[in-house]
Amino acid sequence: MKTKSLFLIALFCVSCSKQKMVSGENGMVVSTSTQASQVGIEILKQGGNAIDAAAAVGFTLAVTSSSNGNLGGGGFMVTRMANGKTFTLDYREMAPKSAYKDLFLDSSKNVIKDKSTKTHYASGIPGSVDGLLRAWKDHGSGNISIQQLLNPAVNYAENGFQLSKYEAKRFNNNKSFLSKHPETKRIFTRDDRNWKRGDIFYQKDLAETLKRIIKYGRDGFYKGKTADLIVSEMKNVANWITLEDLDNYTSKYRKPIRGEFNGLEVISMGPPSSGGILLIMMLNMFTAFGEINDIDVFDLEFNSSKYVHLITEIERRAYADRATHLGDEDFWEVPNEMLLSKNYAQMRVQDINANSSTRSGEIKAGDSPFSESEETTHYSVIDKDGNSVSVTTTINSGYGSGITVTGAGFILNNEMDDFSSKPGVPNMFGLIGNEANAIEAYKRPLSSMTPTIVLKNNKPFLILGTPGGSTIITTVFQNILNVVTHNMNIKEAVDAPRFHSQWLPDQIDHEKNSLSKKTANQLKRLGHKTEKRGYIGEANGIMIDGGLFLGGADKRGENSAVGY
Template structure:
């Protein structure tokens, strides 16, 4: 039986004071951490920095910066390249969010190029024999939403870029045409999904060897048809992808295989420039993507924690983690109110108000009863990248095809892997999606609607100048991961690499379980269990990249949980 949060904090201090002092000396940083390993996961730059979940893609972005491109140019180049080298997570068949800071006018810009439901989609499209069939929204042609990636990056380039599309796409085209080495994370995804990859001609051609074995880490694979598609897009990629030859091939494929996307869907797709949302936190201004992103949930969590003197508790100490657990729970309960603002009146001002956050803080302190139990969430697709240039411009970009290899279906002639973003909608009230997030009415399927997303790229400023940026991948663990890495930098003053490396936890209200990374000291897990928390241990929780910024001193770190690259110059 749960008692009050305040009581448990006192209990934790009484039972674990000696334990905390001991652990702070022995386990924080985590056991097994070697100081010289920082060179393998982090980088320092004086003129620019790119952090990506692909080392090849990070170098593609740096190549563009060195050619004179700005942060937006480099971010687009990195996104296109990571779509080639990390195809299980993202690509031009998906969509995403881009948060941009332009130093010249200290302006923030939020670009939403999230996928949309086809115009023929309907709320009951996954109901069979009176019951919802969640698998239909995850695998196969009915899982595919209208891609937004090309329209989004084109919009960003036209507004803030300095280079033409083909110049920026050149590194990605080269990787696809000439081949790239499979990294360990991708090799694991290919091996895990081998039977389903074998079932699709386009993916089998790229990821499966002639003897039927999966491509292994270190081996070279080629995506020549994707390279050709990128070249065909020319310098007006929207015209071709949404209106021209590429569009015609996509529509023909959809019609042949029973898909819902039509020429009208592609013609009518538009990225949206939205107003960023923000909230003060301990003298910093934290800027995030608005709905349908979950950026507001991170801001709500930070608001609940402000004034809590977290540094005095100790990074990853049991009392600190107990506070995070309660705050995460309240934030995820509130997440049900977020949705596409074109279809649902999201009262973001109210959700981020001092009054509302004060109410949430009070609920967290008194540990309101959580919802019923369901299976635990786990990691899936998506990728994040961060870029800063010599002029102080910063881009935080998160892009996805949703779950691993999206809908597990491709347009073979184009080398185009298709998303399964329809699974991010609520396919029926109370039915959890692939991330075990239960469906809510605000996020139900509507034609042309954008599904709610856990993607939450943020940029933090002090005195109107960026000091850090972060974002992540891994479904709902993006929200908890971004929160913890941000706190590690702002409250505990860790550098980018150590902020990313610290063990993390995740609590999303449903289920009533706290997922803890196995790198968290066992004594800490025991202390949390003694407080009454149900603990589930996981190998890792998503992946988060971080970038800290000082004049002439950029420090970036990718997350070793998934791999990647951080490159400065």
């Protein structure tokens, strides 16, 4: 890695230099919550495998990371077992039976403001409980009972846990939004003063919900009292998430998305995630551009104008394809083979000009023969045998719809906004969709979540992912490039400054200190518009180096790597 690159990374990370890379020989968990990461490690110490630990982490995050961890949302799990078996589990939310294409349009066919984000209609049928329990039952070690799996989460909910400065600040910064729904206000805000570090946060109703899952398993959520409470919460919205909807929900195993990059095998999530396909597409285009133009792209300097220009042009083309071709495969024929082919990548990069930018309006989706949250959360797990799990889960925007199920203690998602409410009209993250992602009953909305595992010599090498809405895919893409192209370790990779571009809007978003003044000026001369923004993503990853597990927790948030 070049000296200038090291200086740029050091400059970006000065304010957060106290955290170090964590190592372990028997297991590693990296998540957004110290409590959740520790719970995962304890499950491994009790004889559980990485699947057991991942499920326990997921349930704990529902308690300790209220803005993104969840029972009322969904997620994706990518797993590589020590025996070589790979599976991907889709427990994304589904549109209820009564959903229809023009749900969020008025009589003039205009999008109704906030209906897809801040009302009961914003919520899809939750999938997290079904998915976590299914993974545990199907692929767990058999050594961990459901009591062991959920008791830590119950304990944190019932007996409380100390709020960190970061979590207290989240509650306080979102007080106005959290006060809009009476039950959410009761649980997550204080009337006497703001939350502060060290306050004990209790969630008694959530503890009881978790206990019902322990007692009845899946039926403790999708049937019985909890299901009745969810339906009761929908009393002001006729027939939205019914008992029938809850009973019909099921997680689904999907075919993993695979690609090859510089001798490594990349395994990621397929539709309804757009992440895996776009990730492989962008890696393919990166290589293809070098081959077509006889340029050593692996020698481009980190975040130089040439590097940022190329990555931006690649990202724009990938996101144009996302808007046209991608959706839930149960409802839409996604041209996976075409999009993932090396030939397609070569075709897509042919019009990239090294000396000038391409306006987004000039970029169209490739011909075929036939959206999202800043408050997502990601965690990575590996056990002593090499079983590896990459999980990204969400309730969409921070604190989802802001609606807490009265008596059950958990916040409902607002994932319905990830559908295309109207072709050509962007969602809250600026993502545009067409008919492929139109609203239909029991359909799953398109997602950017990109849980990924990278193999080296047929063994796990990287386990990574990130929150960040539309920036998720580009963050994972850049993290892989950081390791493979710029020779960073996992901690350097997740901490390195980032930038992001998508098809629309026509600009490069970048973090403070991610672009030097010289680079920014050079990009402007190439025709790019640059916009400074806050943090992009909070990547959490594990690198396997020989027999050592190296945990990288992104310094952008309150992330935690725990190993043993």
